[in-house]
Amino acid sequence: MTTTCHDAGGGTLPADVAAVLLVGNPNVGKSTLFNTLTGARQSVMNAPGTTVELHLGTWRAADLALVDLPGTYSLVPRTPDEMVVRDTLASRGDAAVLVVVDATALSRSLYLLAQAGAQRPVAVAVTMLDVARTQGHAPDLDRLAAILDVPVVAVDPRSGTGLDALADAVRAARPLADVPDTAGLAPLEAADRLFGWVDDVVTRLDPPAPAPRTRSDRVDRALLNPWFGGPVFLAAMWALFELTTTVATPVMDLVDGWVGALADVTRGALGGAPAWVSGLLVDGVLVGVGTVLTFLPLLAIIYVALALLEDSGYLARAAVLADRLMRVIGLDGRAMLPIVIGFGCNVPAIAATQTLPTSRQRLLTGILVPWTTCAARLPVYVLLAGVFFPQDAGTAIFAMYVLSLVLVVVGGLVLRRTLFRDVRKDPLLIVLPTYQRPHLRGIARSVWGRVQGFALKAGGIIVVTLTAVWVLMAVPVGGADAQPGPGVPVEDSLYGAVAQTISPVFAPAGFDDWHFSAALVTGFVAKEVAVGALAQSYAVADDSAAGLGEHLRATLEASSGGHAAAAALAFMVFVLAYTPCLATASEQWRRFGGAWTVRMVGIQLAVAWLVAVAVFQVGSRLGGLG
Known part of the structure; x- marks a missing residue:
């Protein structure tokens, strides 16, 4: 891994920027601590060559950049996320590491601390102390700091307690004392030595006897x-x-x-x-x-x-x-x-x-x-089911939800055996955190940051694309007297020309007609406006369902060779299976990157076409859908 982390929006974290790396097990409060320290001064990055998210923020109290790495239990990587943590630490050997330690699961946290802090400056932030006290086994932090010989600070990321001392602790960070040297050892032998060190630390802390069954244990029963x-x-x-x-x-x-x-x-x-x-x-x-x-x-x-x-x-x-x-x-x-x-x-x-x-x-x-199948697709189902299956409209709509589940299951099975062979089918190993009261201030801060991220990144893609769609509809390509502007008839616009160009692709599915392909193009922007696009293309008022239904039936009768119901069902299936909307694609782009988003759209279009063709070809041969 290189020493530069690339922001999905174009920003970077150069190797010479002073930064603190935030490391910890999952569910120890690490991300909450990051949000509290950085507030709104943060951005999301993708590690180079991966879809692994890193979060970069400005820790104003310490005048440092703070990088929130993915949660991990070990620096011996088994997943891309763990590999990114290991490689980031290796590439920034002189950067200080702030390790978040769970007071209720001290041994597990100390194992990661031993791996991260053997040869680099570390400071320790201990969370969940209030829970550990209620369970009767809160560690003595002064004694822990003396044993480790590194700064140890008690913090509550949700309330902000202890954060003032954290900046000083990071400035005083130093390598751990007496950690075994595991260089050149096999993974199992290295793990044995580190666990021995962890046992020694816990023993020297002289913890009290194991606490009785906790409230969380009783609730979990x-x-x-x-x-x-x-x-x-x-x-x-x-x-x-x-x-x-x-x-x-x-x-x-x-x-x-x-x-x-x-x-x-x-x-x-x-x-x-x-x-x-x-x-x-x-x-x-x-x-x-x-x-x-x-x-x-x-x-x-x-x-x-x-x-x-x-x-x-x-x-x-x-x-x-x-x-x-x-x-x-x-x-x-x-x-x-x-x-x-x-x-x-x-x-x-x-x-x-x-x-x-x-x-x-x-x-x-x-x-x-x-x-x-999201709620935005439902208006399309209701319209076509009501027109072409008036006696069985409810059954037709229910069939779309059943097919949706089938696509998820079958799609998952196929992808697991092709593009995602590396996703292991291991039993779920998860640490059950102690039940606690949510802290509303921390939640509000987190929600604000996530909503802001969508508005700034995915929102920009949406605005640009919708503006481009309007331009396509305002540029005339047919009609001698057509002038650029909002009054261009749909069929005479560049948008209509695109729809007419792609409509032959749907001939095997029975809806080779520009009205329907135009609705699909509009549906890529938002599925709920596909019905309005159909009505607009026929110059029918949106609320005139009967008039629109006559146009739809006449069109599909012609395009399907007399098998209008089968073609309508194929169209409904295509609406179900292809890209849901521009906002979804934008959110995929923001989280997974442009390359994977293009692949996703391609997979969805291919599956939608194949299933729609299969439905029409089979349905047109059945008397009930003829």
């Missing part, structure tokens, strides 16, 4: 029992689904109404300007900004829910309960959350992949999430 914990888990998943559908929708509609009102005011203020100027600013740029703003409340709600689940300690228990089911597709139980959220909206579902432990698991789940 119920929540990890399938007969009781299973219904609780299903209720939690149902609540997440409701957040992305019922709860968030009114807030999104409210924001959309504000944006619409702002658009009207802006259009009135530009009354004297040329039509193309007003159209570009209002229907292009402002619509793009409005799309971003509409998604922000939804993302904030989901981020708060995930933070509450994670901070309270329940997220790890949910992973245990869902593990057996998710292992069918080679993932562990933590992947259940993004999948469930995806049935409400794919954008926060992609964001929820951050709860997974490794970059490869996050990437695999990020490919599968778009096949969960």
Whole structure:
């Protein structure tokens, strides 16, 4: 690994920048500490050549850059994330390391500390002391500092306690005392020596006798029992689904109404300007900004829910309960959350992949999430099912949800045997954190940073793309008297020309017609506007479902050779399987990079075309879909 970390947005961390590396086990409060120390002064980077996220922030109190490395239990790497931690430490041999140690799991944290601090300056931040005290085995930190001969500070990242002393501790960082030299040893022999050192440290601390069964242990007896914990888990998943559908929708509609009102005011203020100027600013740029703003409340709600689940300690228990089911597709139980959220909206579902432990698991789940049929696709299903399957509309719509699950499972199995062979199907090994009360200030800070990241990075992609779509629709390519501007008929615009060019691709699926290909192009921007695009292409009012239905039936009868119902079902399947929306692709780009996003879009388009063709070819040969 090189000594420069590259920001997904173009920024870098040069090797000569003074930086502190933040290291720790998963679920020890490391990321919370990072957010507290840096506030909003942070950015997300990808380690070179990987999809592994690193977080870089400015620690103003210490006048240093702070790099939050992925959580790991060891510097002997088994995953890309652990390899990035090891390589970053190796490439910055003189950088100070701040190791976050969990007071409730001291031995496990000390093992990582021994690996990180044998030959480089380290300081120790001890978290979870309040929990350790309630369990009756809080370590003596003064004695621990004397044994290790490095600065040791008690901190509570959620409340901010102890942070003032942390900067001084980092400045006084130094290598650990008496750590065994493991250079040149085999991994098992090196681990034995380090565990011996850890045992010696713990023994010298003279810990009290093991504490009796804790409250967390008693709660887990119920929540990890399938007969009781299973219904609780299903209720939690149902609540997440409701957040992305019922709860968030009114807030999104409210924001959309504000944006619409702002658009009207802006259009009135530009009354004297040329039509193309007003159209570009209002229907292009402002619509793009409005799309971003509409998604922000939804993302904030989901981020708060995930933070509450994670901070309270329940997220790890949910992973245990869902593990057996998710292992069918080679993932562990933590992947259940993004999948469930995806049935409400794919954008926060992609964001929820951050709860997974490794970059490869996050990437695999990020490919599968778009096949969960979100609520935005439902208007397309309702329209076509009502027109072509009036007696069985509910069954047709239900079939889309069943097919969605099939695509997730089959897609996961295929990807695990092709592009993701390195994602091992190991049993879930997870440390169950102690239950604790979530700290709202820390959650608010974290949510703000994540929402801001989406608005600045994914939002920029959305605005630019929607503006480009408006330009395509405003540029005439047919009609002798057509002038550039918002009044260009769809079929005479560059947008319509693109739709007419690609429509023959869908001939094997039975909908070789520019009206439907134009709706698919618009649906790439947002699935919920595909119905409006169909109505607009036929010059039918959006609320005239009967008139639109007649046009749709006539078109598909002609394009499918008399098998309109089979073609309609194939179109519904294509809508289900191809890229959900521009916002989802933008979030994928932000988290996984441009190269993988292009691959994802390609995979989704190929699968959508193949399944749609199969549905039409089979359906057109069945009397009921003829």
